[in-house]
Amino acid sequence: xxxxxxxxxGNHGGMTFxxxxxxxxxxxxxxxxxxxxxxRKIYPHKEYYCTGxxxxxxxxxxxxxQAASGKTVSLVCSGDSGVYGMAxxxxxxxxxxxxxxxxxVPGVTAALSGGALLGAPLTHDFAVISLSDLLTPMEKIEKxxxxxxxxxxxxxxxxxxSKKRADYLSRACDILMKYKSPETVCGYVKNIGRxxxxxxxxxxxxxxxxxxxMFTTVFIGNSETRxxxxxxxxxxxxxxx
Amino acid sequence: xxxxxxxxxGNHGGMTFxxxxxxxxxxxxxxxxxxxxxxRKIYPHKEYYCTGxxxxxxxxxxxxxQAASGKTVSLVCSGDSGVYGMAxxxxxxxxxxxxxxxxxVPGVTAALSGGALLGAPLTHDFAVISLSDLLTPMEKIEKxxxxxxxxxxxxxxxxxxSKKRADYLSRACDILMKYKSPETVCGYVKNIGRxxxxxxxxxxxxxxxxxxxMFTTVFIGNSETRxxxxxxxxxxxxxxx
Numbered sequence: 001x002x003x004x005x006x007x008x009x010g011n012h013g014g015m016t017f018x019x020x021x022x023x024x025x026x027x028x029x030x031x032x033x034x035x036x037x038x039x040r041k042i043y044p045h046k047e048y049y050c051t052g053x054x055x056x057x058x059x060x061x062x063x064x065x066q067a068a069s070g071k072t073v074s075l076v077c078s079g080d081s082g083v084y085g086m087a088x089x090x091x092x093x094x095x096x097x098x099x100x101x102x103x104x105v106p107g108v109t110a111a112l113s114g115g116a117l118l119g120a121p122l123t124h125d126f127a128v129i130s131l132s133d134l135l136t137p138m139e140k141i142e143k144x145x146x147x148x149x150x151x152x153x154x155x156x157x158x159x160x161x162s163k164k165r166a167d168y169l170s171r172a173c174d175i176l177m178k179y180k181s182p183e184t185v186c187g188y189v190k191n192i193g194r195x196x197x198x199x200x201x202x203x204x205x206x207x208x209x210x211x212x213x214m215f216t217t218v219f220i221g222n223s224e225t226r227x228x229x230x231x232x233x234x235x236x237x238x239x240x241x
Numbered sequence: 242x243x244x245x246x247x248x249x250x251g252n253h254g255g256m257t258f259x260x261x262x263x264x265x266x267x268x269x270x271x272x273x274x275x276x277x278x279x280x281r282k283i284y285p286h287k288e289y290y291c292t293g294x295x296x297x298x299x300x301x302x303x304x305x306x307q308a309a310s311g312k313t314v315s316l317v318c319s320g321d322s323g324v325y326g327m328a329x330x331x332x333x334x335x336x337x338x339x340x341x342x343x344x345x346v347p348g349v350t351a352a353l354s355g356g357a358l359l360g361a362p363l364t365h366d367f368a369v370i371s372l373s374d375l376l377t378p379m380e381k382i383e384k385x386x387x388x389x390x391x392x393x394x395x396x397x398x399x400x401x402x403s404k405k406r407a408d409y410l411s412r413a414c415d416i417l418m419k420y421k422s423p424e425t426v427c428g429y430v431k432n433i434g435r436x437x438x439x440x441x442x443x444x445x446x447x448x449x450x451x452x453x454x455m456f457t458t459v460f461i462g463n464s465e466t467r468x469x470x471x472x473x474x475x476x477x478x479x480x481x482x
Contacts (some may be wrong), residue, residue, distance in 0.1 A: 006353075013259035015348060016249065020258075078362075080353045084477070087361035091474045104358040106349050108257060112321045118347040119243075120328035122321075124377070125385055127368040127394060135478020136365070144366055144392040151388030152381070153368060191369075233332045236297075236325070237376020 002067035002073045002100050004090055006081035006107025010038040014113055016042055018105050023074050030063040031076040032056075038194070039076060067100045080109040084130055084158055087141050100149040104138030110217040112155040114189035117199050119231030121187060121219045125153055131168045145172050148177035154225065154234055157218040160188075161211070169218065173208035176220060177184040187232040189214055201232050242339050243308035244315045245331055247322035247348025250434030251279040255354055256458040257377040259346050264315050272317040273297075279435070299329050308341045322352040325371060334406055351396060352397040355458040358440050360429060360472030362460045365386055366394055374408045376440035386413050390420035395466065398459040401429075402452070410459065414449035417461060421445055426462040426471045429453055442473050 004024035008014035010129075023029060024044060029036060033050040040048060049066075051059045077085035087104050094100060115122045128160040129146040133141060148155050155176065160169045182205035189199040190213065202210065204220060212218060225234040244263035249255035264270060270277060274291040281289060290307075292300045304316040318326035321403065328345050335341060335473060356363045368389040389396050401410045417425075423446035430440040431454065438442060443451065445461060453459060466475040 010255065013262065014347070016255055016257050017261075018254035019297070020256050021254065054434055080349075080356075082353060082356045082361045082363050083367075084364065085361075087357070088364035088474050090399055091360055091469050091472050092476065095469050104357040104361065106255070106322075106353040108349055109353060112323060112347040112350060115321075115323045116328070116347040120323045120326075120345065122323050122369075123325065125382075126324075126369045127366070127389070127392075128363075129418045137479060140393070140479065144394065147388040147392030147394070148368070151368075151385040153385065157446070175446055189385035228332050228336050231332050233329050235329055235333065238378060238381065 001072045001104055002063055002090070002102045004081045004087045004102065005074045005076045005105045006079055006085060006109070007039065007076055007106040008079065009110065009113045010078060011193040012042050014108055014193050016105070016107060019107055025072055026074040027071040028066055029074050029076055030059055032059070035078050056086065056089055057093070060086060060093050063096055063098060064090065064097050068098045069097050071096040077107070080107045081105060083109045083128065087097050110158065113192045113221065114217040117189050118187040118191065118201065118219060119182055119228070119233050121221060121225065121232045121234050122154055122156070123234045124222060126156060127153040128156045130160065131165065131172055133165070142175055145175040146178060149176045152222050154222045155157055155220040159214060160218045161217055162214050167213070169212060170208050173204055176203060180220065181223070185225040185227050185232055186219060188216050188218045190216045192217065201230060203225055242313045243304055243331070243343045244346055245322040245328045245343065246315045246317045246346045247326060247350070247408055248280065248317055249320065250351065250354045251319060251375040252434040253283050255349055257346070257348060260348055262344050266313055267315040269307055270315050270317055271300055273300070276317055276319050282438040289295055297327065297330055298334070301327060301334050304339070305331065305335055305341060306339050309339045318348070321344060322349045324350045324369065351399065351433055351458040354433045356460065358430050358433065359442065359460060360469070360474050362462060362466065362475050363395055364471045364475045364477050365463060367397060367406040368394040369397045369399065371399040372406065372413055374406070383416055386416040387419060390417045393463050395463045396461040398461070400455060401457055401459045403455050407452070410453060411449050414445055418445060421461065422464070426447050426466040426468050427460060429457050429459045431457045433458065442468055442471060
């Protein structure tokens with residue numbers, strides 16, 4: 001049996017009861033090293049198998065093999081198991097292997113946990129976009145930023161930066177400003193639910209000149225988003241409907 | 242103290258530990274009748290205050306007043322507290338009232354819980370759009386559908402139908418088909434995590450001719466989404482990057 005578990009931001013409170021049940025039921029927990037370290041603090045007596053970044057395929061194959069051999073396995077993802085998570089790759093690789101029972105356990109993705117810390121940025125229609133061009137052509141990412149801005153979506157950016165992509169957030173802000181005002185209310189949250197958690201509300205123009213790291217999630221409001229008592233608030237609808 | 246709690250789909254397993262803690266700590270649970278009924282099954286001994294649809298403002302004011310009078314209150318939302326939830330309206334109305342401590346507790350929204358049931362439709366960039374034109378002009382909704390399709394986003398539709406809006410999903414599919422193939426892999430889930438849960442995978446063209454109700458969440462794939470062993474799977478990236 002293989003569970004693909006989204007365990008939320010990494011604190012116990014943000015995890016679902018189903019996620020904990022899957023982890024407790026498992027003989028082995030498989031995941032990216034940084035994530036299994038978070039879980040080890042909560043469940044120190046479980047057996048873990050960890051691999052580094054970019055070893056997703058190897059990790060998923062290991063989880064599938066262990067499950068096929070009769071073990072109960074949790075393949076863990078921070079946030080949700082689907083959103084930029086391991087569920088799709090597992091279903092793709094499982095196609096070519098011995099049949100295994102797979103259950104996907106959803107979790108609170110950073111758009112939701114980070115949004116709650118900032119206020120209520122995602123009350124209305126929104127788009128989620130990753131700025132990582134590791135598996136996606138840059139033109140595709142830029143097109144999506146432009147379309148999201150054109151549609152006046154609130155936008156959440158995942159993977160907004162890395163050492164190799166230090167200027168990506170700034171470029172993304174430029175594209176968004178083709179259609180969004182430089183005064184658009186924005187926010188970001190770093191280390192959601194973990195040590196060193198911090199958040200900030202700022203304008204799109206300020207965001208353009210701000211450096212964030214890869215543990216940050218960025219929120220860009222729609223045309224109605226306001227800052228109320230230091231919170232980022234997108235209303236439920238449009239005035240004058 | 243006022244908690245705005247996203248309690249997930251409505252089954253206990255899909256709730257976070259923080260959501261349960263807020264509910265157990267509260268003197269009174271405030272919410273839309275259909276949602277408080279779900280919670281009453283799990284927490285039968287709590288005190289509830291329920292109001293009907295379209296009485297959001299009255300409900301939020303009641304919750305704020307109770308909290309201001311010194312009670313601990315949970316204002317509950319199905320799914321997430323932010324995404325089409327009550328967090329924004331509460332922060333807006335709280336602006337004009339006596340200061341109250343407000344904590345927003347995020348939850349697993351239907352895009353994630355429904356996605357997990359269908360497979361992994363939201364692995365990559367996606368847009369969430371509500372088809373309800375109660376508080377949003379129809380032209381704005383149509384523009385967003387068009388922009389989301391143009392950007393090759395996977396799309397999740399909330400509130401895809403109601404008695405007054407029986408043809409909205411069909412019209413939305415027509416707009417999406419300006420840029421998406423009629424063969425695009427789609428899916429929908431009804432009554433997620435509740436009695437009568439059901440899901441189906443189908444093409445965009447089939448979806449256009451399908452009736453769904455207001456308890457249904459609809460998923461439209463991107464150009465890479467495939468159906469694998471009856472599951473809707475959007476890959477992590479694009480081939481040939």
